[in-house]
Amino acid sequence: MTKRILLYATLAGGAFISVFPYLLVVLTAFKTQAQLSSTAPWLPGLPPTTDNLAEMLAGDFPHFILNTAVMTALLTAGQLVFTTFAAYAFARLRFRGRDVLFWLYVATMMVPSAVTMIPLFLIMRELDLVNTWYGLLAPYVLGTPYGIFLMRQFFKSLPGGLEEAARIDGAGPLTILLRIMLPLCRPALGTLAIITVISSWNSFLWPLIITSGDDTKVITVAIATLKDGIGVDYTLMMAGSLIALVPMVAVFIFFQKYIVRSVVLTGLK
Numbered sequence: 001m002t003k004r005i006l007l008y009a010t011l012a013g014g015a016f017i018s019v020f021p022y023l024l025v026v027l028t029a030f031k032t033q034a035q036l037s038s039t040a041p042w043l044p045g046l047p048p049t050t051d052n053l054a055e056m057l058a059g060d061f062p063h064f065i066l067n068t069a070v071m072t073a074l075l076t077a078g079q080l081v082f083t084t085f086a087a088y089a090f091a092r093l094r095f096r097g098r099d100v101l102f103w104l105y106v107a108t109m110m111v112p113s114a115v116t117m118i119p120l121f122l123i124m125r126e127l128d129l130v131n132t133w134y135g136l137l138a139p140y141v142l143g144t145p146y147g148i149f150l151m152r153q154f155f156k157s158l159p160g161g162l163e164e165a166a167r168i169d170g171a172g173p174l175t176i177l178l179r180i181m182l183p184l185c186r187p188a189l190g191t192l193a194i195i196t197v198i199s200s201w202n203s204f205l206w207p208l209i210i211t212s213g214d215d216t217k218v219i220t221v222a223i224a225t226l227k228d229g230i231g232v233d234y235t236l237m238m239a240g241s242l243i244a245l246v247p248m249v250a251v252f253i254f255f256q257k258y259i260v261r262s263v264v265l266t267g268l269k
Contacts, residue, residue: 025245028238029053036235052239060214061240064222068244071136071207071218072200078141079196080189086143087151088177092163102152109145114205121209135210140200147192154188155181194255201248219244 020042027044028036029052035045089095090102120139121130129135158181166176182189204220211217223240226233 022245025238025241028235029242031235033233033235052235053243056236056239056243061219061222061243063214064217064219065243067215067217068201068219071133071203072197074137075141075200076193076196078137079143079147080193082141083143083147083151083192084182084185084189085177087148088155088173088181090148091152091155092181093173102148106145106149109149117205117209120206124210130210131212131216133216136207136216139206147196150192151185151188154185158184190255194251197251198248201244 024041027042030048030050031039031045032049032051035049039045090098124130124135124138127135129138162180162184163176166180171179202220203218204224207216207218208221208224211221219240223237223244226237226240
């Protein structure tokens with residue numbers, strides 16, 4: 001009994017630590033500047049105000065939200081398509097150097113993304129793609145090592161007899177993939193889609209480097225640049241963060257089983 005109490009107390013403490021930053025975002029978003037200075041961060045401002053949210057939604061912020069939504073949709077669609085084809089080739093097609101090429105590609109996950117930012121920027125500059133949608137999307141729209149690894153593991157878990165039966169009936173690799181494998185891969189595709197949506201929506205460093213105008217500015221960069229001539233308006237920043245947080249909370253609530261399943265799928269062999 002004592003062990004169970006300690007276990008639940010530990011879990012409750014961990015949950016509180018995880019949720020507390022989000023609680024501060026909500027509390028700060030509904031405070032005025034005077035309330036922010038006169039009350040503790042973990043206490044609500046009384047009376048709460050919605051002026052910060054109204055100010056954010058009245059300006060260019062909705063346009064940045066739309067930019068983020070478009071970027072997220074395009075990256076998700078691109079990764080689902082190209083990742084599926086690449087993963088199927090690595091899992092089911094036989095060609096020389098397949099496994100070596102796959103593991104070399106997966107090994108790039110160990111390289112911090114910040115290391116590749118400058119080379120990527122130089123490439124985009126030479127291609128005249130800086131501050132364009134093409135430059136924003138190009139490095140990630142064709143798939144990621146994690147996504148290909150996830151889908152490959154799922155493809156390898158499917159029975160090989162399905163392909164053999166399809167080949168006997170005269171189906172080629174593309175027909176097998178589209179008409180037999182993809183319907184069975186809906187759980188993995190759903191998992192990949194949710195992970196891509198979350199990572200794309202929260203992407204900051206690459207959009208900050210490659211974009212400079214409002215036409216391509218995304219929500220994370222817009223929040224980071226909420227500064228005036230004196231300092232940072234934290235109430236506006238938290239209001240923007242709250243607006244950006246709501247869609248991701250909704251995604252997590254409705255699709256959490258797919259997010260949890262991603263941990264399981266990567267362990268399939």
